[in-house]
Structures are given as C-alpha cells and as structure tokens.
Amino acid sequence: MESLIYVGIGGFFGANARYLFSLWVNDYLAPRWGPFPYGTLLVNVIGSFGLALFGVWFSARTGMSPQLRLLVGAGFFGAFTTFSTFANESIILMQDGETALLLLNLLLNNGCCLLGVALGLILGHRLFGLL
Numbered sequence: 001m002e003s004l005i006y007v008g009i010g011g012f013f014g015a016n017a018r019y020l021f022s023l024w025v026n027d028y029l030a031p032r033w034g035p036f037p038y039g040t041l042l043v044n045v046i047g048s049f050g051l052a053l054f055g056v057w058f059s060a061r062t063g064m065s066p067q068l069r070l071l072v073g074a075g076f077f078g079a080f081t082t083f084s085t086f087a088n089e090s091i092i093l094m095q096d097g098e099t100a101l102l103l104l105n106l107l108l109n110n111g112c113c114l115l116g117v118a119l120g121l122i123l124g125h126r127l128f129g130l131l
Contacts, residue, residue: 006067010075018043018080036101037089040082041108047081049116056124 022039029038051073058069086109093102 002067003070006070007075007078010071010073010077011079012075014076014079017076018047018082037086037093037105040085040089041105041112044081044083044086044109045112045116047077047116048113049120051077051081052117052120053124053127056121057128060124060128 022043025039025042026037030036054072054077058064058073086105090102090105093099093105
C-alpha cells in the first residue's frame with residue numbers, strides 16, 4: 001500500500017506538470033506554427049529523456065530508497081508522459097483528414113522519444129561515471 005502512495009504523489013505532480021506545460025506550449029506554438037499537438041510531443045520527449053536520465057542516476061547510487069524510484073520514475077514520469085493522449089490526438093488528426101500531420105505526429109513522437117531515451121542514457125552515463 002505504501003508503494004501506491006509514492007506512485008500517487010509522483011503521479012499527481014507529473015500529471016499536473018504535463019497539463020500545465022502542454023497548455024502553455026500549445027498556446028504559444030499553435031498561433032505561430034498552426035494546429036498540431038506540440039504539447040504532447042514535447043512532454044513525451046522530455047519525459048522519455050528525463051526518465052532515462054533519472055534511471056541512470058538512480059542506478060549509479062547505492063543505498064537509494066526504492067520509494068524514490070516509485071515517486072519519480074513510475075509516478076512523476078509515468079504521469080508526465082502520455083501515450084493515450086498521443087494516440088487520441090493522432091486519431092483526431094486522421095478523422096480530420098490531416099494525413100500529413102498524422103504521419104508527422106507518429107514519426108516525431110516515436111522517433112524523438114526513442115532519441116530522447118538514447119540521449120538520456122548517454123548523458124546519464126557520462127555525468128554519473130558509468131561509461
């Protein structure tokens with residue numbers, strides 16, 4: 001039961017951070033570059049990078065509390081990133097006939113998130129001496 005509390009607390013902060021950041025990004029970029037799910041893309045990329053970096057940092061530390069991993073990893077980053085919103089926004093683009101934007105969204109989310117993880121791992125290993 002204690003684990004659920006840590007995941008829930010982290011999730012509360014991650015979900016709210018995602019919501020606020022996505023609103024801000026979309027309000028800023030959509031008027032300049034046109035309609036696109038910029039906020040979801042950026043939270044997914046930042047979250048993928050951040051989770052990988054946190055995972056390396058956590059692994060490099062001995063004696064770290066497993067509750068911290070639950071709070072930050074499963075809780076915060078699990079709620080900060082959002083596959084369901086990405087999938088929903090992709091379907092909306094498809095339904096609206098925005099095939100080019102749909103393909104761009106699919107390519108950017110998958111490619112950039114994988115790149116974010118790779119960069120997070122590389123940077124984490126360099127910063128925390130695990131290379």
